[in-house]
Amino acid sequence: MGRRTPLFRLHQELNARMVDFGGWDMPVQYGSQIGEHHAVRRAAGVFDVSHMGIVDLKGARVRAFLQRLLANDVAKLKTPGRALYSCMLNDAGGVLDDLIAYSLSDSWYRLVVNAGTRDKDLAWIRRHGDAYGIEVTERSDLAMLAIQGPEAREKAVQLLPPAHADAALGLAAFAAREFGGWFVARTGYTGEDGFEIMLPASTAVPAWRKLNSLGVASCGLGARDTLRLEAGMNLYGNDMDESTHPFESGLGWTVALEPRERPFIGRDALEVIARRGSARKLVGLLLEDRGVLRSHQKVLSPGVGEGEITSGTFSPTLERSIAFARVPSAAADSVQVDIRGKLLHARVVKPPFVRAGKPLVSQAKDLP
């Protein structure tokens, strides 16, 4: 039996199919996975993401510590209540985890880390935090809901007292604020507008029921995966891990090499790679034949070399298969994918595939 979130019994009551995800018993779908996907693209859906690790860091030197710990620079967070996406690297520049850092005050930051890496992350953070006098607290007392979709924010604020609803609606993208014990962030993992809300575990079930009663669809990790892939967002463990660095994982944009005097962990290794250029890159693929791209399928770029799919699925919005693949940097814009011995054609495209409900890649022709 895996670990359970405060919403476990409610998922069972809603007839969710449960799967193991990073050691947690999580809902993969409640009804149709494609139906849940469309609910988020067209209206609003709610996901239980309480399995993710919420870690509070407090101390007078917390900012300096995060500037050492993270490959992105928290100095970009000019005011409290802003969020920053970053990789946390090992000394070799390999990705230990990707995370969101929220600044709450000069001496208080909150990290949200992946479920499968939280224990490893905590050990790493504590080890490096000691020298900075950082108090590290895992917030297992909180649940976390992601409410996503074009109608998500107007539905979600109905969970708050009316006095707070307007303020929550006024949050800018990537901004966050606490409202009477509820931490509301305008962030997400779907390519749609919406909130991620961290709330006391005891209030998670009534909040979910209220959202359902407002027409917000219960959505599982299955839809979350197709949504994030369409949105061009990486999944830790699939698209990057300790054996890969950000430049070959489509995450170069999250690495702040400026200012040059900021000595973050992994910097020396990344500078070497940046100088000589990465041998591989992570690209988006659109399958131009019928079939479904899946992780670990081989990608062939004739005359250049081979690569591999890191995440692949059927895109419900585009109604064809999409993927991320790690390929040689010189790979052509048209590649072949080996699916059960057949070579199918795929086009290299720049993610995201879909943003705010709209396809961003052209489906030039009908499928054969």
Place this chain on the structure above:
Amino acid sequence: MSNVPPDLRYTKSHEWVRTLGDGRVEIGITDHAQHALGDLVFVELPEPGRAVRAGEPCAVVESVKAASDVYAPLSGEITEGNARLGAAPETVNAAPYGEGWLMRLRPAAGALAAAALMSAADYQKLLDAEVG
């Protein structure tokens, strides 16, 4: 609760077999199987003329989540794949025992009698045991 029509026969790997009037058989996956797979988005069927042996993987059904093999319930020659499924694989979810059939096969001599097929009652017991 899965639908298990009494007039079909079944395999442990959740295929069903219907005997057609001309001696051929029609093969598909059960309601239980389509439900477990979820929304189907691609079906790969064998070419007509291909000889298959009982228990051999002969088709692939892919849902959003994963690809799964379909096994030949008995030996014989494939005569037809369900062409409708190329553009509309979701037909398998909507009508697993009807319009969502996968393929038709002419059994090899004696293959139908030799096949390890279950009655609807026995297949229902298998499902009950899996859930229990």
